[in-house]
Amino acid sequence: DQQVKQNSPSLSVQEGRISILNCDYTNSMFDYFLWYKKYPAEGPTFLISISSIKDKNEDGRFTVFLNKSAKHLSLHIVPSQPGDSAVYFCAAPSTSNTGKLIFGQGTTLQVKP
Amino acid sequence: DAGVIQSPRHEVTEMGQEVTLRCKPISGHDYLFWYRQTMMRGLELLIYFNNNVPIDDSGMPEDRFSAKMPNASFSTLKIQPSEPRDSAVYFCASSFGTGSFGRNTIYFGEGSWLTVV
Numbered sequence: 119d120q121q122v123k124q125n126s127p128s129l130s131v132q133e134g135r136i137s138i139l140n141c142d143y144t145n146s147m148f149d150y151f152l153w154y155k156k157y158p159a160e161g162p163t164f165l166i167s168i169s170s171i172k173d174k175n176e177d178g179r180f181t182v183f184l185n186k187s188a189k190h191l192s193l194h195i196v197p198s199q200p201g202d203s204a205v206y207f208c209a210a211p212s213t214s215n216t217g218k219l220i221f222g223q224g225t226t227l228q229v230k231p
Numbered sequence: 232d233a234g235v236i237q238s239p240r241h242e243v244t245e246m247g248q249e250v251t252l253r254c255k256p257i258s259g260h261d262y263l264f265w266y267r268q269t270m271m272r273g274l275e276l277l278i279y280f281n282n283n284v285p286i287d288d289s290g291m292p293e294d295r296f297s298a299k300m301p302n303a304s305f306s307t308l309k310i311q312p313s314e315p316r317d318s319a320v321y322f323c324a325s326s327f328g329t330g331s332f333g334r335n336t337i338y339f340g341e342g343s344w345l346t347v348v
């Protein structure tokens with residue numbers, strides 16, 4: 119039962135363009151969402167988060183949008199840089215189990231120079 | 232300040248052998264998590280501890296998997312006997328306070344790459 123889904127395993131964009139990574143969820147009780155970034159041979163690192171009371175959170179080139187009615191969130195990277203090439207995971211805290219983060223399958227982003 | 236330290240970084244073992252993965256969390260962190268990454272399921276939480284006590288092990292796939300945290304600075308994940316389908320990257324992570332609310336970041340180690348042949 120995958121409560122957090124990233125349906126696109128990979129995405130390729132040109133340097134300077136916008137990257138849009140998508141995430142869908144099934145549990146309307148989720149009240150917080152996070153994005154983690156993972157480089158090869160490294161552990162995931164926290165990137166940006168958004169509370170369910172907001173519909174947008176921006177941090178430099180990274181913006182996360184939340185559409186609660188559609189149970190959908192997206193991460194926008196503008197402009198994309200080759201160093202952004204990584205695996206991106208969206209995650210949400212379990213509503214039934216304090217301390218548990220539920221991750222999506224991840225999307226591999228490749229930014230071409 | 233050292234991050235989460237995992238060992239070994241890479242392990243190749245034969246089916247049926249025992250595998251022990253080790254983790255040293257960030258000093259002062261009271262939560263420790265073991266995750267497994269696979270292509271099909273992404274990052275799965277296997278088990279997590281709070282103040283060295285296992286809180287939720289519902290993600291542990293089978294009785295072949297076990298985890299311990301004898302003290303605040305050390306945890307092990309053991310697979311006995313190992314099978315080829317256990318091949319994956321195993322991450323240990325820690326946080327101060329529950330990272331699940333996003334207000335306290337979870338810090339991941341670099342992972343242990345396990346291959347069972």
